[in-house]
Amino acid sequence: MLYGTGLTSRLLLGTAQYSSPAILAQAVAASGAEVITVSLRREGSGGAGFRELIAATGCRILPNTAGCHSAQEAITTAQMARELFRTEWIKLEVIGHADTLQPDPFALVEAAKELCADGFKVFPYTTEDLILGEKLIEAGCEVLMPWGAPIGSGQGLRHRDALRAMRAHFKGVPLIIDAGIGAPSQAAEAMEMGFDAVLLNTAVAKARDPVAMACAFGQAVEAGRMAHNAGLMPRRDMAFPSTPIFGMAELA
Amino acid sequence: MMFSVLGAGVAGLCTATALAERGATVEVIDTDPNPTGASWYAGGMLAPFCEGEAASDTVVSRGQAARDWWAKRVPNVLTNGTLVVAPGRDRKEIDRFEKATTGGVRVVPARLEPDLGSRFSEGLFFADEAHLDPRAACQALTVRLRDLGAELLFGGQAAPRGQIIDCRGLAARDLLPDLRAVRGEMLFLETSEIRLSRPVRLLHPRFPCYVVPRGNGRFMVGATMIESDNDGPVTARAMMELLSAAYTLHPAFAEAAVIETGAGLRPSPPDNLPSVLHRGDRIFVTGLYRHGFLMAPSLAEEVATTIFQEGHHAS
Numbered sequence: 385m386l387y388g389t390g391l392t393s394r395l396l397l398g399t400a401q402y403s404s405p406a407i408l409a410q411a412v413a414a415s416g417a418e419v420i421t422v423s424l425r426r427e428g429s430g431g432a433g434f435r436e437l438i439a440a441t442g443c444r445i446l447p448n449t450a451g452c453h454s455a456q457e458a459i460t461t462a463q464m465a466r467e468l469f470r471t472e473w474i475k476l477e478v479i480g481h482a483d484t485l486q487p488d489p490f491a492l493v494e495a496a497k498e499l500c501a502d503g504f505k506v507f508p509y510t511t512e513d514l515i516l517g518e519k520l521i522e523a524g525c526e527v528l529m530p531w532g533a534p535i536g537s538g539q540g541l542r543h544r545d546a547l548r549a550m551r552a553h554f555k556g557v558p559l560i561i562d563a564g565i566g567a568p569s570q571a572a573e574a575m576e577m578g579f580d581a582v583l584l585n586t587a588v589a590k591a592r593d594p595v596a597m598a599c600a601f602g603q604a605v606e607a608g609r610m611a612h613n614a615g616l617m618p619r620r621d622m623a624f625p626s627t628p629i630f631g632m633a634e635l636a
Numbered sequence: 637m638m639f640s641v642l643g644a645g646v647a648g649l650c651t652a653t654a655l656a657e658r659g660a661t662v663e664v665i666d667t668d669p670n671p672t673g674a675s676w677y678a679g680g681m682l683a684p685f686c687e688g689e690a691a692s693d694t695v696v697s698r699g700q701a702a703r704d705w706w707a708k709r710v711p712n713v714l715t716n717g718t719l720v721v722a723p724g725r726d727r728k729e730i731d732r733f734e735k736a737t738t739g740g741v742r743v744v745p746a747r748l749e750p751d752l753g754s755r756f757s758e759g760l761f762f763a764d765e766a767h768l769d770p771r772a773a774c775q776a777l778t779v780r781l782r783d784l785g786a787e788l789l790f791g792g793q794a795a796p797r798g799q800i801i802d803c804r805g806l807a808a809r810d811l812l813p814d815l816r817a818v819r820g821e822m823l824f825l826e827t828s829e830i831r832l833s834r835p836v837r838l839l840h841p842r843f844p845c846y847v848v849p850r851g852n853g854r855f856m857v858g859a860t861m862i863e864s865d866n867d868g869p870v871t872a873r874a875m876m877e878l879l880s881a882a883y884t885l886h887p888a889f890a891e892a893a894v895i896e897t898g899a900g901l902r903p904s905p906p907d908n909l910p911s912v913l914h915r916g917d918r919i920f921v922t923g924l925y926r927h928g929f930l931m932a933p934s935l936a937e938e939v940a941t942t943i944f945q946e947g948h949h950a951s
Contacts, residue, residue, distance in 0.1 A: 403690040403691065403692075403908065404904075404906065404907045404908035404909070405816075405906045405907075405908075406906045406907035406908070407907070409906075427862055427863045427864045430817075430819070430864035430865045430866035431862075431863035431864045431865070432816075432865065433815070433816025433817060433863070433865065433904075434816055434863035436816075437816070437906055590732070592735065592736055
């Protein structure tokens with residue numbers, strides 16, 4: 385449940401870097417994703433042709449503020465996105481450093497406060513920092529999107545313990561792992577850990593066969609969620625025979 | 637039979653040429669007295685194998701005809717191959733590029749381009765690829781068309797008198813609503829300090845970029861790919877990105893003169909695949925996207941072959 389909207393798929397896809405809008409549409413369909421995120425920073429309002437094509441996927445659009453480096457820039461972009469896409473959903477990205485693409489936590493909270501007050505439903509791209517998460521919720525965010533690893537790096541879940549702590553700390557808050565996912569196994573791992581959804585782009589868009597990779601991610605996210613619900617066995621230090629010793633055949 | 641080719645960009649000029657060479661009566665109509673559509677800003681790389689990194693196999697296979705087609709008709713088509721390099725920290729991009737393409741071999745970049753020195757330890761070389769100067773090539777085709785007896789009607793509102801072949805690029809959006817614009821920005825640098833013999837592509841996870849030597853110390857640096865129909869001047873960001881890529885390739889580019897910047901709108905269909913379409917009584921050569929000089933010859937020959945086969949059967 386994201387801002388009162390129920391979704392069946394727990395995979396959200398980015399729309400950048402595909403070789404064509406046609407491949408993008410096929411990948412989205414193959415993944416089963418119901419929400420796709422679209423950047424506005426560079427295209428501005430001139431990308432109507434592209435926007436029509438992504439609207440044709442039938443997915444709910446989550447516009448994003450990728451590429452914004454200040455709160456004000458992100459706020460302006462969000463307002464433009466609301467006009468263009470007629471949605472209050474906004475994935476709030478405020479980048480702190482061009483090389484690491486790490487979020488700027490201070491500007492993020494500032495922008496989140498203003499956008500939430502303005503009626504936006506904010507999906508903040510954040511780190512695994514607990515206090516930052518709390519400040520974002522205080523600001524009015526009902527969803528948090530901690531990074532798995534730096535954007536586009538494909539490293540998977542870099543700080544597992546911190547993410548586990550975050551999951552435990554924010555019980556009941558939808559948490560979406562956003563960025564850094566490179567392989568379906570990593571997406572499955574996030575879901576097994578109890579995260580509510582996964583958002584990714586490059587791993588699918590830049591795969592040699594984006595459509596097949598999208599399908600693989602869709603299945604991995606589903607498998608990971610199912611495993612989480614089914615209850616994963618605890619890790620043990622020692623072997624534990626799965627076959628009981630009693631009643632063993634005496635072959636002598 | 638008479639043919640009216642609408643649009644004097646690379647698609648129109650190639651199509652008119654293919655028809656005129658078969659003896660057809662051809663007129664080429666363009667509302668612009670000096671046609672400078674997307675073709676004017678093209679890189680002019682005839683690089684079917686490199687394009688295969690993102691483009692479909694159709695572009696790779698059909699694009700291979702481009703080099704010889706151009707070489708037969710315009711001067712200075714240089715088959716010096718394409719060199720692909722990546723900055724040290726993005727070296728894995730070379731592996732990815734190699735897996736996504738065919739026909740490239742591993743090389744030490746400085747062996748091919750001594751000016752690159754030791755900045756790049758490995759690269760990929762696509763020996764069969766070529767490049768040309770798009771503006772000179774269009775000019776040469778125009779001259780050739782005149783020699784073949786074609787009528788070139790630029791800058792007016794001439795009414796088409798023959799079978800319409802619509803090569804208007806993005807302007808054909810009025811009849812092909814699926815077409816969208818993908819903005820491309822480029823710039824020209826001039827320096828006597830750097831010598832390159834072939835297009836060099838710099839792989840970077842965020843913005844792939846190329847430098848094409850145009851001779852006389854001039855280099856074309858391109859090109860951004862932005863989903864936008866804004867045809868305004870190049871943005872500061874695009875310039876910074878293109879210049880930083882050029883600087884990464886060779887620090888002496890920092891001292892080069894920026895002699896021109898430009899932006900064009902690539903006509904792009906949803907699958908980004910150029911094609912010939914027959915809609916009603918009109919034939920379209922459309923959706924050239926970023927493959928104009930690479931794909932126009934093959935599409936032009938397709939149009940001419942189809943028409944002349946039909947004509948042959950009819951007679």
